[in-house]
């Protein structure tokens with residue numbers, strides 16, 4: 001489907017990445033590693049979750065639907081989840097969600113899961129940076145703009161009806 | 171005698187099943203016909219668009235509109251009925267969430283037109299003729315509605331007051347909804363006129379619904395002999411019950427088939443597909459990517475399975491072209 005207009009909006013555009021980080025590992029790592037002042041980390045808006053297993057796939061789709069260009073999930077390494085199985089659940093959900101999103105036409109580079117322990121501060125930075133660069137190469141996803149653009153096709157009808165009515169009442 | 175409240179029925183992109191469900195009111199329909207004045211019902215009565223136009227704005231108490239919205243004509247009728255009606259009810263899965271026609275949102279308009287008018291095995295169309303919105307014919311211009319770029323839910327086209335879920339809604343719920351709307355004791359706008367609990371709650375198999383599952387493969391209904399009493403999820407058959415609103419009386423499960431989700435989600439769910447996807451995926455046995463993917467490969471069509479009735483109304487709405 002045509003997505004005219006999307007490319008014109010790329011001037012001055014910066015990728016917006018929503019990062020869901022597990023409190024016990026990735027979030028701590030990011031904090032300690034001087035990606036500190038997390039909220040201000042360029043491009044990534046970090047949302048702390050108590051476990052990657054708490055990540056509801058609805059959050060991911062909602063983030064995209066509200067204008068995220070990429071979604072990153074960070075959880076504890078296999079075997080290290082504080083709630084035993086949460087990260088395995090996250091991995092399974094992410095795999096199915098990735099397949100579903102691919103079927104819906106969303107590029108796979110926009111959605112990623114990484115295991116990052118509390119001591120891997122460098123990995124947080126490189127993960128955010130590589131993801132930002134990949135998403136930058138893809139350009140904006142811009143779902144809110146697309147939604148508005150899609151529905152413009154209905155405006156013509158509204159005008160036609162209004163014109164007809166004016167003709168009738170004139 | 172005081173004037174009876176006016177009621178209108180209309181269909182957009184639908185199969186006729188919703189109309190059938192009105193007729194399925196059986197003897198009860200006589201009570202309805204007695205209580206209201208049906209002013210428009212293309213499938214059953216000979217009223218025309220002009221008859222609707224002649225009614226004062228807001229003069230119809232309630233319009234029940236079924237079907238998804240795909241063409242400019244459907245938009246126009248929906249807008250007309252909205253203006254003429256105090257209340258609009260999105261009737262059935264298609265008006266509510268896009269329904270089966272909404273699965274077309276996995277393809278773009280050009281793909282659909284090319285297939286239907288050129289490529290399908292039963293089509294011979296050497297001139298590549300396509301429907302035109304306007305074509306000159308013997309000094310006149312013939313017009314056709316425009317086929318829009320995607321399927322929409324009714325509330326993506328006009329404001330909707332209430333929703334009656336189901337493919338199709340069950341007559342009992344239609345009767346209850348009409349009684350409610352005629353009583354004047356109206357529920358809050360936006361209400362889905364049905365119970366706000368999951369299908370599993372009313373399922374005769376719910377006692378056998380396992381708390382923990384460890385899937386290594388899923389089975390489609392034709393690949394397995396479904397046991398009549400055990401929860402379908404326990405048999406490896408994807409059942410949408412946990413992510414679907416109750417109200418139908420567990421019709422499909424009672425017929426020994428899985429719920430495919432036609433009542434849509436409860437009010438606490440934003441996206442029915444993502445909700446069931448989450449429940450299904452978290453119950454896999456495998457812990458590493460390869461094993462997980464192997465199990466998930468036994469779900470051949472995730473979008474068609476999880477969004478069978480609700481793609482246009484889902485968070486993503488349609489397939490997009492996301493590439494440079």
Ligand code: SF4
Nearest residue numbers: 370373401402409411
């Ligand atoms: S998952 Fe399906 S079969 Fe199992 S209890 Fe729920 S509705 Fe019934």
Ligand code: SF4
Nearest residue numbers: 418422429430431432
């Ligand atoms: S069991 Fe599910 S699919 Fe079947 S009628 Fe009820 S809600 Fe619809």
Ligand code: FES
Nearest residue numbers: 022051052076082
């Ligand atoms: S606690 Fe970190 S992924 Fe579960």
